Amino acid sequence: MASALSRPLLLLLVLVLLAAAGPCAGAGGRVDLWPMPASVSRGARTLLVARDLRLSTDGSRYADALGVLRDAFQRMLAVVELDHVINGTYYQGAPLLAGVRVAVTSPDDEVVLALALALLMLSLSCIVLNFGVDESYKLSVPATGNPLYAQIEAQTVYGALHALETFSQLCSFDFNARLIELHSAPWTIQDAPRFPYRGLLIDTSRHYLPVPVIKSVIDSMTFSKLNVLHWHIVDEQSFPLQIPSFPKLWNGAYSYSERYTVDDAIDIVQYAEKRGVNVLAEIDVPGHALSWGVGYPSLWPSATCKEPLDVSSDFTFQVINGILSDFSKIFKFKFVHLGGDEVNTSCWTTTPRIKSWLIQHGMNESDAYRYFVLKAQKIAISHGYDIINWEETFNNFGDKLDRRTVVHNWLGSGVAEKVVAAGLRCIVSNQDKWYLDHLDATWEGFYMNEPLSNIYNPAQQKLVLGGEVCMWGEHIDASDIQQTIWPRAAAAAERLWTPIEKLAKDTTSVTARLARFRCLLNQRGVAAAPLAGYGRSAPSDPGSCQRQ
Structure with missing residues (x-):
């Protein structure tokens, strides 16, 4: 990590590099794409992009009955044009890019489409975005021909969505010609993600996030090819989600208006899936659940000692079963997150009836913690989920966890290597590096x-x-979430997407490219903070976006 003294020098380097290269520079300049694709070649010719750029799916095996590709193409055009008035003159003989041809080749998409349509008929319409789906693509932009067409080839529609995002970053508005241009053609880009799980967590318990804000976060994720929105829905402070099986749970919301209906949640899931993003739902049990007892006080160990959830009560697990049953109708991702972190079990031993239950069952506090986590896992599995738990569960009783468990590292480094050595799967979020609230x-x-x-x-x-x-x-x-997420999340996104051999060995060589991407986010309406300084910092002086 750069020291505080070296950061101004890095920004000075940004100025030098930006002066030397424009957007998507030619053969002599850098490739201004984020995240960096696996393989890139380009030329030196500038193309004009037709005002009526067309999408063609001739030859594609993907029928796009739900309009996923069509809608993504329209979103791509919007972020390319950025509300500029495109009214320049196309001169005869100028190389003109007339359209984008997309070929989705996997026969699996036919099965996916059929299942999606079946779900649509059941009023649970969604796209089946399976974990580990092929997200690879090939993007070709020719420099000769009449007319010219960019070509996208992908195994699935989700690879095609990533290709459209990459294509959008090749284009820019020419203020003199008042047209969209595409520089450095011909392009040949072959790309695929390094990791199948590239996530961003949001927390709607500590502060409520309105649905449009959540959707704006999902949109911004697609620009750097993140593909999992981890929705930490409830916690000690608030229970904002409607649970039909136990309708008093959302009595624990901050207020009547700071809530999400089931339809809101389904809408968010479908919105995300159409953009290639899965939604991972979390309930954090047995700790971090004080808000549950506002509607159902019997979930608390006692009126004066309110968390963790009562391990001795069958009703506790009936509620968890009801929540996960309702989740299974909303959240179609393969995984559900059951938390399991920061459990202070003292209420269990200081509440007489629970202490008696522990003695009767031959358990101490640690045993009861393990019992709770494992019983919650069995409930989740019964509803078709694989489980994710925070790392304390592994640290305390890793050999007892269901083998389908994914251990979510957060406390620090060195955990992932222990998890995989034990044969379990792991997600890395070590707080010293990847916690965005650490400004x-x-x-x-x-x-x-x-x-x-x-x-x-x-x-x-x-x-x-x-x-x-x-x-x-x-x-x-809602007032500051985007500038706290970006551009730091984009730095992690490249680490998770780009092949390790293509990643920079030090950050100096990517500073200018990330600075341009941060400006691109701003242009697209995402309030990404300057690179200089720390998380959520304001610009220090007047100046160009690309110099901050």
């Missing part, structure tokens, strides 16, 4: 954090599903 954590630290650190066995490396940056909500709300 002193710089983007350089986000970029250099390696999920496979000290893991050399190829079989064990495959057990690391990826990583996640965490936007805990104690000190953020």
Whole structure:
């Protein structure tokens, strides 16, 4: 990580590099794409982009009955044009890019489409975005021909969505010609993600996030190819989600208006899936659940000692079963997150009836903690989920966890290597590097954090599903969430997407490219903070976006 003294020097380097190269520079300049693709070649010719750029799916095996590709193409055009008035003159003989041809080739998409349509008929319409779906693509932009067409080839529609995002970053508005241009053609880009899990956590318990804000976060995730929104829905402070099986649970919301209906949640899931993003739902049990008892006080050990949830009561697990049953109708992702962290079990031993229950069952506090986590896991599995738990469960009784458990590292480094050595899967979110609420954590630290650190066995490396940056909500709300997430989350996104051999060995060589991407986010309406300084910092002086 760069020291405070070296950061101004890095920004000076940004100025020099930006002066030397424009957007998507030619053969002599850098490639201004984020995250960096696996393989890139380009030329030196500038193309004009037609005002009526067309999408063609001739030859594609993907029928796009739900309009996923069509809608993504329209969103791509919007972020390319950025509300500029495109009214320049196309001169005869100028190389004109007339359209984008997309070929989705996997026969699996036909099955996916059929299942999606079946769910649509059941009023649970969604796209089936399976974990580990093929997200690879090939993007080709020719420099000669009449007319010219960019070509996208992908195994699935989700690879095609990533290709459209990459294509959008090749284009820019020419203020003199008042047209959209595409520089450095011909382009050939072949790309695929390094990790299947590339996540961002949001927290709607510490501060409520309105649905449009959540959707704006999902949109911003697609610009850097993140693909899992980890929704930490409830916690000690608030229970904002409607649970039909136990309708009094959302009595624990902050207020009547700071809630999400089931339809809101379904809408968020479908919105995300159409953009290639899965939604991972979390209930954090047995701790972090004080808000549950506002509606159902019997979930508390006592009126004066209110958490963790009462381990001795069958009703506790009936409620968990009801929540997960309702979740299974909303959240279609393969995984559910059951938390399990920071459990202070003292209420169990200071509440006489629970203490008696422990003695009767031959348990101490540690045994009861394990009993609770394992019983919650069985309930989740009964509803078709694989489980994710925070790392304390592994640290305390890893050999007892269900073998389908994914251990979510957060306390620090060195955990992932122990998890995979034990044969379990892991997600990396070590707080010293990938916690966005740590405002002193710089983007350089986000970029250099390696999920496979000290893991050399190829079989064990495959057990690391990826990583996640965490936007805990104690000190953020709708007013400042985006500038706290970006651009630091983008630095982690490249680490999770780009092949390790293509990643920069130090952050100096990517500073200018990330600065341009941060400006691109701003242009697209995402309030990404300057690179200089720390998380959520304001610009220090007047100047260009690309110099901050």
